[in-house]
Amino acid sequence: MISQRARYAFKAVVALARAKPGEGLQIRQLCEQEKLPRKFLEQILLSLKAAGYISSRRGRDGGYELLRPADKIFIGPMLRSVDGPIAPLPCLSRTAYRRCDDCRDEASCELRLAFARAYDDYLRKLETLSLADVMKQSDSTPHGSTAALEPLPGAV
Incomplete structure (x- = not known):
């Protein structure tokens, strides 16, 4: 969140x-x-x-x-600039990696494994989704419509 x-x-x-x-x-x-x-x-x-x-x-x-056009502003880096790391676990962060205090072995950690793939998909999308992409979909979606919940272009 x-x-x-x-x-x-x-x-x-x-x-x-x-x-x-x-x-x-x-x-x-x-x-x-x-x-x-x-x-x-x-x-x-x-x-x-x-x-x-x-x-x-x-x-x-x-x-x-x-300072940049909307198609050059990507959501992930912009959010990171105001909020810091966006990873759900410190051991998954690409910008502020830190081994979890209670981790015995990252390679077999169930918690890390449970979040790694979903976070990778989420991060890949945030790194390539531009402000212009979001605005374009918003502009083409009728207000009050549930169509806004449809995947954005290139969504995984």
């Missing part, structure tokens, strides 16, 4: 991707449009800025903008 922080980051990045090119969104606009708490959003935007996903301009005409 993703954190509330990751959910808010995702909503903010989608809103920025939908903004007119060259016109940044002010934090007030993001908060109102996406119903996000300002203090929390400020921290999230700083993380996204530090990771190179967004830029900010001060002043009356300032605001936040994406």
Whole structure:
């Protein structure tokens, strides 16, 4: 399950991707449009800025903008930039590997084996699924429809 922080980051990045090119969104606009708490959003935007996903301009005409096109923003790395490792177990993490404290043997660990394949499929999808892919499906799905639950292009 993703954190509330990751959910808010995702909503903010989608809103920025939908903004007119060259016109940044002010934090007030993001908060109102996406119903996000300002203090929390400020921290999230700083993380996204530090990771190179967004830029900010001060002043009356300032605001936040994406630094990359939506088809170059992949969901896994973006979530990791605000939330840290996304692996269900530390021994499966590709960015913050750590052997589990109670593990006798990783090769035969039932817990690791139970999650490894599913996590590999999940991670492979998150690493290749772009923000543009998600937005495209959202735009083509009628509101209130369960069609949004259909697999995204290339889903495993």
